[in-house]
Amino acid sequence: MTIAIIDYGMGNLHSVAKAIEHVSPDERVTITRDARAIKGASRVVLPGQGAIRDCMGELERTELTGLVKELLKDASKPLLGICVGQQMLMDKSEENGGVRCLGYMPGRVTRFNDQALDEQGQRLKVPHMGWNRVHQHHMHPLWEGILTGERFYFVHSYFVQAEDDAHAMGYTDYAGSRAHVATGRDAVFAVQFHPEKSAEAGLRLLANFVAWSP
Amino acid sequence: MTLAKRIIPCLDVDRGRVVKGVNFLGIRDAGDPVEVARRYNEQNADEITFLDITASHEARGTTLDMVSRIAGEVFIPLTVGGGIRSCDNIRALLNAGADKVSINTAAVTDPDFVYEASQRFGSQCIVVAIDAKRVSEDGEPPRWEIFTHGGRKPTGLDAVAWSRKMVEYGAGELLVTSMDRDGTREGFDLGVTRAISDAVSVPVIASGGVGNLDHLVAGVKEGGADAVLAASIFHFGEYTIEQAKQYMADQGIEMRL
Numbered sequence: 098m099t100i101a102i103i104d105y106g107m108g109n110l111h112s113v114a115k116a117i118e119h120v121s122p123d124e125r126v127t128i129t130r131d132a133r134a135i136k137g138a139s140r141v142v143l144p145g146q147g148a149i150r151d152c153m154g155e156l157e158r159t160e161l162t163g164l165v166k167e168l169l170k171d172a173s174k175p176l177l178g179i180c181v182g183q184q185m186l187m188d189k190s191e192e193n194g195g196v197r198c199l200g201y202m203p204g205r206v207t208r209f210n211d212q213a214l215d216e217q218g219q220r221l222k223v224p225h226m227g228w229n230r231v232h233q234h235h236m237h238p239l240w241e242g243i244l245t246g247e248r249f250y251f252v253h254s255y256f257v258q259a260e261d262d263a264h265a266m267g268y269t270d271y272a273g274s275r276a277h278v279a280t281g282r283d284a285v286f287a288v289q290f291h292p293e294k295s296a297e298a299g300l301r302l303l304a305n306f307v308a309w310s311p
Numbered sequence: 312m313t314l315a316k317r318i319i320p321c322l323d324v325d326r327g328r329v330v331k332g333v334n335f336l337g338i339r340d341a342g343d344p345v346e347v348a349r350r351y352n353e354q355n356a357d358e359i360t361f362l363d364i365t366a367s368h369e370a371r372g373t374t375l376d377m378v379s380r381i382a383g384e385v386f387i388p389l390t391v392g393g394g395i396r397s398c399d400n401i402r403a404l405l406n407a408g409a410d411k412v413s414i415n416t417a418a419v420t421d422p423d424f425v426y427e428a429s430q431r432f433g434s435q436c437i438v439v440a441i442d443a444k445r446v447s448e449d450g451e452p453p454r455w456e457i458f459t460h461g462g463r464k465p466t467g468l469d470a471v472a473w474s475r476k477m478v479e480y481g482a483g484e485l486l487v488t489s490m491d492r493d494g495t496r497e498g499f500d501l502g503v504t505r506a507i508s509d510a511v512s513v514p515v516i517a518s519g520g521v522g523n524l525d526h527l528v529a530g531v532k533e534g535g536a537d538a539v540l541a542a543s544i545f546h547f548g549e550y551t552i553e554q555a556k557q558y559m560a561d562q563g564i565e566m567r568l
Contacts, residue, residue: 109409109436111382111406112408112410115382115386119386146432146433146436147433147434147435211512217532219535220509222514222515224435224483224513224514226483227316228314228567229313229314229315250387252435296386296387
């Protein structure tokens, strides 16, 4: 069984690969942009870092947009979106003056308010960086063995708000907003946080992904 | 507010070994970086920072190998700093498994490098190290300047204005070290930490001078830091990370326990 991490040129994929290898030593983990290899894989990870316009642009430039859309329709092939890889699944993002995304789930991507204050009157920093609580909104096989309210590691300034409540699998409250930090539909699960950097809870989520048969 | 404040143990690595505390405990060697990182991970550290203080150039390969070994078994964020001068350096470290890099002297000599690096790799992985020293006399309004070369070389740059500029150039986080306090165990310079934290929108890590757990608390409560970095209080088992986190939580600080 092969797990393909889609390499369209955005970001650091080695951490994700190392963490998946760690939880599933028997699987082959490959970082690739080869369409045949991605199609042939039994599971796919769509990562993403940096600005969303660059992510969408690079996906297009590497001629993988069509393939990813195809994969999203395949209800038998699990796909995990991470960070900007989660945001890209929505209709649009307001980052970079407005960017059209893959439109797999209705909803939008907006920026945290960087003027918000905490209870002590200290400014809440943007990017939202560090360990925050993720509350599970719907049951999902990827939450197996993870407590609701468990902390995961985040680094982001923009966040997802799904239109359809059924797609909102988990949320985190920050700077006066409720971010849908886990979204899912059919064989797709996507997270804003970094499971590969979230210690035991993150490794558990990755192990659940590897074991998931939707 | 549920975002936790972070504790970041720092590994100062010279020729493949963790060093620090030579002035205080008479111990030079604090161990193998991979072992030390593993121990901090088990103690529930929120991140790890690896600073390569090796002067010589040829030890670069050792650093990449260490980073790769740590990243293969420690699944929390790993920041690597020390002598980063080019996008190729950054690329090599990220490929080895680093999540962020900390840019120090190169930011001062060539600020555009910070801009270029953040454009290329994303602000989320670009930390700029702010090494500040107080230059105002007692009784004057406090003022800090940026120093390079371990605090020996003044640059004339105002630390707060420089911090703002680095954020404009794409720094995703600032590592603020007081060169007056580093190695003293007298606590952070809370003035500079607070001044910078209030001046920028990105997270600030307080560093330099931690000697006890109250210093960590003050860094957050008075300094307004989002994360606190310490080395020697953890290296020799004086405190575990867990003890430090529990202590901070008991003082009302949101922590990941």
